[in-house]
Amino acid sequence: MGFHVDSEAGRLRRVILHRPDLELKRLTPSNKDALLFDDVLWVRRARAEHDGFADVLRDRGVTVHLFGDLLTDVLGIPAARELVLDRVFDEKEYGPLATDHIREAFEAMSAGELAEVLVGGMTKREFLDTHAEPTSVRFHVMELDDFLLRPLPNHLFTRDTSAWIYDGVSINAMRWPARQRETVHFEAIYRHHPLFRDESFNIWSEGQADYPSTIEGGDVLVIGNGAVLIGMSERTTPQAVEMLAHKLFAAGSATTIVALDMPKRRALMHLDTVMTMVDGDIFTQYAGLGMLRSYTIEPGVGDKELKVTDHPPEHMHRAIAAALGLSEIRVLTATQDVHAAEREQWDDGCNVLAVEPGVVIAYERNATTNTHLRKQGIEVIEIPGSELG
Incomplete structure (x- = not known):
């Protein structure tokens, strides 16, 4: 039998977890509400607690797949990389003058670098450290420490973005903007990662395309x-x-x-x-x-x-x-x-x-x-x- 969930209380055999990293370091008192957190977190302690949780699962015989590893793997696959970049770098978000320029910069990154910034975010200042500034109103009005690409600290909660239901997976349309980019990462993983692409399972939803049905x-x-x-x-x-x-x-x-x-x-x-x-x-x-x-x-x-x-x-x-x-x-x-x-x-x-x-x-x-x-x-x-x- 392939990937399958018959009961919340059945024996858990595999799980996808996300080990918190840069994205939690970007969480501040001024942005925590927009990012759907009640407080800022102590990142070193969060990582230690998460590692302990993963170890408990492994001790019970559960195979733990780390989301960051899966995302890095899949961003090395051209079709998956194109899917993610097409969805993230959209003219409606960045404007017609900056979109291609910014996308080209991210396209040139290694899979590991791209995975880190897609989840951890990037400020305008960090972008300008290595790239020329595009001629763009959208770009010019940003302050240097504004996020060009917002961090995704809610990737910590991997249960929400996708849900296995019997013999298929629902890749979910998320309610709030702070979480909506998470969906495309999981869509790329389920459609293109070697762990899943050769398996037979149903896909119950169309990802963020289903919005506002969330x-x-x-x-x-x-x-x-x-x-x-x-x-x-x-x-x-x-x-x-x-x-x-x-x-x-x-x-x-x-x-x-x-x-x-x-x-x-x-x-x-x-x-x-x-x-x-x-x-x-x-x-x-x-x-x-x-x-x-x-x-x-x-x-x-x-x-x-x-x-x-x-x-x-x-x-x-x-x-x-x-x-x-x-x-x-x-x-x-x-x-x-x-x-x-x-x-x-x-x-x-x-x-x-x-x-x-x-x-x-x-x-x-x-x-x-x-x-x-x-x-x-x-x-x-x-x-x-x-x-x-």
């Missing part, structure tokens, strides 16, 4: 039995859910989607920040989430039709159980006061990663949630993560 991987949980649980958050739209449903159903890869109507708030930006799967019938859930209106989506009579069943909030867990072919699911929520619960949710208390059924990796700072999971029979492997966003 979907992010943190909202997508593959729960098994041909079912997918999706949070319609501030970053995942109902129309994107419908488009994904059509693709999955047409291929026969899934039979049911349960879509949750989530609050549109930054603190609850993705479903996996408030609810994750830890075993075949067991989920963690943040108490403050409450019960949500849900929609069961199934194939309709015609090719373009979908059958949609609305459920009131009190039937949320029942809808998920039905999609799994079960009479009920277990939902684990630690007992704590509202303030402590909110703190742990902010610190990703419910955002655990299952590496096999009943075994999860969790941040050590969420002591109450981790203790509760252990009391319920879940093995919890704790890692530090104070600087991992």
Whole structure:
């Protein structure tokens, strides 16, 4: 069997991680909001914590592919390099007077240099250190320390930009401009990298071309039995859910989607920040989430039709159980006061990663949630993560 994800709680065999580097060093108090971060991070500590996380995965038998290595590899392939440069250096972004000049400069870089600046960014000053200034209004109005190419610190969160759903991958259209360039990097990797190009798998989406129908991987949980649980958050739209449903159903890869109507708030930006799967019938859930209106989506009579069943909030867990072919699911929520619960949710208390059924990796700072999971029979492997966003 090739690349395939049948359940969030199945045995994890391969993963793509991004080791933080220059792009986090570019994060400042003045740009952190635009780059979707709540604070600046201590980069050296972030790298050490990320290395520790990767080592824990390797110790569990998981093959870890580093995104930076994959991107460097693929930028050495002419078709992939052309795809990336065509998408990044567009006249709508740089203007007709500067685009060709800037693209030629980046085209001349080695694969390693190009990968570094595509993720880490480049200022006007850095560009002028080695290249002539183009005759361009767009270029002239920039301050020397303005970013000619913005850094992409959110590449740290590789789960969001693409999501494997049964026998295919969704290369996602991202909601906010700070993340939209990430998509083209993953598109180049999945279409051209030797690890993937000779494998047979479906591609469920058209990348950023699907915008404004956006979907992010943190909202997508593959729960098994041909079912997918999706949070319609501030970053995942109902129309994107419908488009994904059509693709999955047409291929026969899934039979049911349960879509949750989530609050549109930054603190609850993705479903996996408030609810994750830890075993075949067991989920963690943040108490403050409450019960949500849900929609069961199934194939309709015609090719373009979908059958949609609305459920009131009190039937949320029942809808998920039905999609799994079960009479009920277990939902684990630690007992704590509202303030402590909110703190742990902010610190990703419910955002655990299952590496096999009943075994999860969790941040050590969420002591109450981790203790509760252990009391319920879940093995919890704790890692530090104070600087991992």
